[in-house]
Amino acid sequence: MDVIAQAMSAMAPGGLRSHELARGQRVLRWTEAGSGGPTVVLEAASGTPGLTWTPVLSTIAEHTRVIAYDRAGLGASDPAMPVTINSQVDDLTALLSHAGGGTCVLVGHSWGGMLAQLVAWAHPELMAGLVLVDPAHEDFQPWIIRAAESALTWPSRLRRATGSAERSLREQAVREAARKSDDPRVQNLLVEAELACNAHDYQRHTSAAESRLLRTHAPAVRQLRARSELPDVPVVVLSASRGLPKGMRTRWTSLQARIAATAVSGEHIVVPDAAHYIHESRPEAVTTAVLSVVDLVRGGRTPH
Numbered sequence: 001m002d003v004i005a006q007a008m009s010a011m012a013p014g015g016l017r018s019h020e021l022a023r024g025q026r027v028l029r030w031t032e033a034g035s036g037g038p039t040v041v042l043e044a045a046s047g048t049p050g051l052t053w054t055p056v057l058s059t060i061a062e063h064t065r066v067i068a069y070d071r072a073g074l075g076a077s078d079p080a081m082p083v084t085i086n087s088q089v090d091d092l093t094a095l096l097s098h099a100g101g102g103t104c105v106l107v108g109h110s111w112g113g114m115l116a117q118l119v120a121w122a123h124p125e126l127m128a129g130l131v132l133v134d135p136a137h138e139d140f141q142p143w144i145i146r147a148a149e150s151a152l153t154w155p156s157r158l159r160r161a162t163g164s165a166e167r168s169l170r171e172q173a174v175r176e177a178a179r180k181s182d183d184p185r186v187q188n189l190l191v192e193a194e195l196a197c198n199a200h201d202y203q204r205h206t207s208a209a210e211s212r213l214l215r216t217h218a219p220a221v222r223q224l225r226a227r228s229e230l231p232d233v234p235v236v237v238l239s240a241s242r243g244l245p246k247g248m249r250t251r252w253t254s255l256q257a258r259i260a261a262t263a264v265s266g267e268h269i270v271v272p273d274a275a276h277y278i279h280e281s282r283p284e285a286v287t288t289a290v291l292s293v294v295d296l297v298r299g300g301r302t303p304h
Helices: 003-011 050-061 085-099 111-122 143-162 165-180 184-196 201-226 246-262 283-299
Strands: 017-023 026-033 039-043 066-070 104-109 127-133 234-239 265-270
Touching: 003 026, 003 050, 003 184, 017 085, 026 050, 026 085, 039 050, 039 085, 039 111, 050 066, 050 184, 050 283, 066 085, 085 111, 085 201, 104 111, 104 283, 111 127, 111 201, 127 283, 165 184, 234 246, 234 283, 246 265
Parallel strands: 039 066, 039 104, 104 127, 127 234, 234 265
Antiparallel strands: 017 026, 026 066
């Protein structure tokens, strides 16, 4: 078991299994826990490996089978070059078909929420339910976020040039690990896992490339949304409530509410005191939403 899987296993006691799926000359890798159905598949944000789901993994696994996977070029998965929206949609579709047990509850955060919608539009037969966690939207790309992305990029390039990137990353990983666990052994595993997720140039390249995908594909996604429908399955959309200026947050939340409103069986929830990574700042809100959809699927009911 690699260090990433070890860290996730330490955060999700009760048994964690590692699997992989060949995609031509490369391999997608994921970890899973729990048993039973429907299978829950967790799709992370832009540039983010499956490791991000550790705060919710064990709770979901107590009730059903759950999969946290690494997109190509992130975490433990091999890279796919170039990074394209089509390859990411195809990979997720292949994973759902191979590992999802027929139909699944797909949980997507941010960019992962956009990919979840794209797959749901194209392959409704794979969907038992959807949970979109502060999902990205093609109509929310304010200039201030693009400026912030540029501002965040050049310090990392400078740190790499001066050889201080790993030290900075380790310091950040130590802080994050301390917030997630009080156990020194688990903290060390989390730190090493985070470093492993940033050890290769292709991981950094994939992360940077993913951050550009929504901007470059916004017109196409907009057209696709106009002619597409989410499948008739339970859909829950969670919105964060802090971390952006009020006007920007209101705009994004209204677009997310519109996603839920277009679903036949949709529900929109604004999570109090939740930052963008809701599964980290308010993990119980995410697990409650996911398990409510699991229960609805099992009972053949809708949110209303």
